[in-house]
Amino acid sequence: MSRVLSPRVLPAFLPWPASRVCNRCHPASSVAVRWQSGLSRLAICLGFFVAALGISEGPASADDLLVDRGRQVEGLWVYPSLSEPSRWRYVPDHAELSRDDQGRPLFSLTFYISERTAEEENGSATSIVEAEGGGLLHFIVQYRTDPEQVEAAQAALRELTGDDEAEIVGSVLFDDGRYSVVTSIVDEAGQGERPLLMAQRPAPLMEGNRLPITAQLSAEQASMLLGSLQTATPDLSVVFEMTFSGLSQAFDAAMVVDWEKTRDALRASAGGSVYFVSADVEAVIDEAMQNGGIELRVNGEDAAMESLVEMVHARALDMMFAPIEVDEVPEEQRGDLLDALAGVVGRDGALSSGNTTGFGVHMGYRVKELRSEGETRLSFNKRARVERRAVLTVNLGEAAGLSTEDPETVQYVSTVDPATQLRRVYVSVDGDLERELGGFINAVTVTLRKDHPGNRETVKELIVRPETEERGSVHGPLTYSNVEREDEQSWLTYRYKTDWSFQGGGRFRSDWHPTEAAMITLTAPYHRHDVYVEGETDPLIDAGVRAVITEVVADFFGERQSERRIIRPDRPGETLAVDPITLTLPSGDFSYDWTITWAMDDGTRRKRSGHDDLGFLFVDELPPGPGDSEDDHAADDTAATQQEEN
Structure with missing residues (x-):
């Protein structure tokens, strides 16, 4: 029995950096970027969440995890290996402020004072003037898991599974990671009502690696931060969003996309905007599911419906949107995107409520050009690679063990002769x-x-x-x-x-x-863009296709790169679940040229080519060949139009 479902949509999220050092932290370790003027309010408790992000098709490897079989034991999420089911890996448990060998937190706030004469102040002689200055914030954070917790989780796992050989061999291997720093001291308008996105930067991929963060503050910001640090939950939090992947199970289900209705949903939700945050993306996909633009068709009953829904969301995201860094957005449009991202972590935003999302805490998106026509059917009848996200958050409050009375934590210095200063810039x-x-x-x-x-x-x-x-x-x-x-x-x-x-x-x-x-x-200055080859083998066999050759060509800073895939539909067990064609393209560019050649049983060839950025090639829609009937020509013309629009 086939069922058509319109799944519910999941929630959303978000992130900052700056310059200098502390006495306990090596200067050459500083990740420094200028702190933007203005900061904002967020009291985030230590937490961790895991959410599905996306899927891709490809062969399994010996180290793949079975992400549908995860267990939570002793507060840890653990996942078994595909090749060795008794070997499990855990997701790191928490983020924290790093400490030195004496157990002191690696944190410093340095106030510096620049002396000015009375004449410089107001042109008149006076004995007392207000000195100018600012602050230098430097701290180091990391994410990790206590070994004792891992041991307890392994014992509980053996009891839960009945497998005395069950072993937790280490942390999951992260494929990607981002960190963000969010605070709420003062925004430029002086309202202090919303958090500001201070940075989006790559995070260490290995558990236990330390991340130094530095910021240069105005005198007012430094004073407000000092006051905030004296509270239980100061306005300074760091969020790690880490991505790992594994394999899902196969489903007797398919996703059907009606392109016209999907474009209607995009227009209804987006207006004239090209750039989106995760919450907006969810609204678009939700609208497409409500108006019939995207349908999930399931045969029979499927107990793992949540995983299936996550896969539908991820595939819809891949087809309609491309992730984009804030730095890639034109200056005149960047402010609106930053405001939208910041809103996600406000008091009423998704992060404040402890929700997670399949689309990412830090992500901004660009709409792809949807030029396909008619309907597209994507099957989930084979294992798929699924990405998961672990969100680890630390608030630099009492839990971090900070004391503003410690002279190593809060310092006051005076700048003397500028001529003796030497600026050091690290890479x-x-x-x-x-x-x-x-x-x-x-x-x-x-x-x-x-x-x-x-x-x-x-x-x-x-x-x-x-x-x-x-x-x-x-x-x-x-x-x-x-x-x-x-x-x-x-x-x-x-x-x-x-x-x-x-x-x-x-x-x-x-x-x-x-x-x-x-x-x-x-x-x-570049990114990887996957192009998937999609279609059904039965129509190809019925049409007398011996082989399908797909070739994708793209420009990379003046050099042409090409990738080719060959499919033999008549071979027993042959499917179109080949690895995606992975292109390396300049940042912000998703376009490529494509050519599909069908080698027929009678020795003839049919060919079609075009230019696209969608990321999908549909090879089961042949162009007309010699001797086709008028009806065949009409059907093939429709298919050709759809492929050209792709």
């Missing part, structure tokens, strides 16, 4: 990029340029190569002086650019970027 490589150096990336050249008064300039260069890169290391510093005694604000400002050399000859040179950050974080 860090995010976790994903570390794995690419020496493989896809030959080297990255970072050039710093500082313009001084009197038309003097300082130019420094640093090359990041595989032989200079060590996991977790920070490069540099690149330095410049302040002999001209510039005011501190202008002296901190410099420009930098990056020059990327890729294997195969590709090259990318960025524009000059002005910044005040003490850390330049290298992030890849």
Whole structure:
């Protein structure tokens, strides 16, 4: 018996950085980005949630986890291995403020004072003036799990499963991770009513790795933060959102997309917007399910309906939207997106209520061009790779053991002679990029340029190569002086650019970027885009197709790349569940050229090509061949139109 379901939709989420060091934290470890002016209110308790994100089809590996068979024991979520069911892996339990060898929290708030004369203050002689200054915030966080908890979970797991060989062998292996810092001290309008997204940055992928965070504050912000730190739940929280993957079970079900109704749902929910946050994406998919644009058709009864619904949401997300970094959004539209992201973590937002989402805490999205026509049917009758998210949150309150009376935690310093100051700028490589150096990336050249008064300039260069890169290391510093005694604000400002050399000859040179950050974080100027080959083998066999050859070609900074897949529908057991074609494209670009060639049993060939960014190629819709009837031609013309629109 076949049932058509309109599943309910799940909830939504969100994230910040800055510059300098503390006495207990090595300066070369600082991940530094300028703290935006304005901060906002969020009291987040320690917590952890896991939610499905997306799916992709592909072969299983020996280390794959069975994500539908997870158990929660002693407060830990654990998942069994596909190849060795007695071997389990756990999801890290919590995030926390790191500590030194004496158990002291690695946290410092330094107030600095810049002296000014009476004449500089108001042009008159007076004996007392107010000094200018600010604050430097530096702290280190990590996520981890207590070994005692793992041991207790293993004992409970053996009792629960009846398997005396059950063993928890370690943490899950994260594929990706992001962190965000959210606070609520003062926004630019002075309202202090909503949290601000302070950063979205890559997080360490290995449990126990420490993440240093630095921020430069105004004097007012530093004072307000100090007051907030004296409360039980100060306005300073760090959220880790980590992604891992495993295999789901197969379902006797299919997803049917009516493209016209889906576009109607998008127009109804989006208006004229191109950029979305996770909550908006959910609204679009929910509307598409309500108006019949997306249907889930299930044969018989399926007990694992929640997993099936999550897969439908993930596939709909892949077909309609592409994830995008805030930095990739045009400046004139970036403010609206940041406001929308910040709203998700407000007092009434999804994060404040403890909800999780399949679409990500940190994510912004760009709408794809939906040019397909008619209906598309996607089957779930085979195992699929499913992504899961672990959200780990720490609030730097009493639980972190901070004491504002400790001179190592709160310090006051005075800047003396600016001419003796030397600015140090470090270069860090995010976790994903570390794995690419020496493989896809030959080297990255970072050039710093500082313009001084009197038309003097300082130019420094640093090359990041595989032989200079060590996991977790920070490069540099690149330095410049302040002999001209510039005011501190202008002296901190410099420009930098990056020059990327890729294997195969590709090259990318960025524009000059002005910044005040003490850390330049290298992030890849490219992304991976999967193109899935979809269709049914029976129509191909009936049409006399011996083989289907799909080829995708794309531009990568002046170099052409191509990938090919061959399918033999007449082979026993042959399916279209081949690995996706993975393209490496410049950031913000999802387009490619495609060609599908059908080799027929009679020796003839049929071919169709086009340009697209959808991420799906449907190969069971053949173009008309010689000798087809008028009805066949009409049907094939319709199929051709649909494929061209793709």
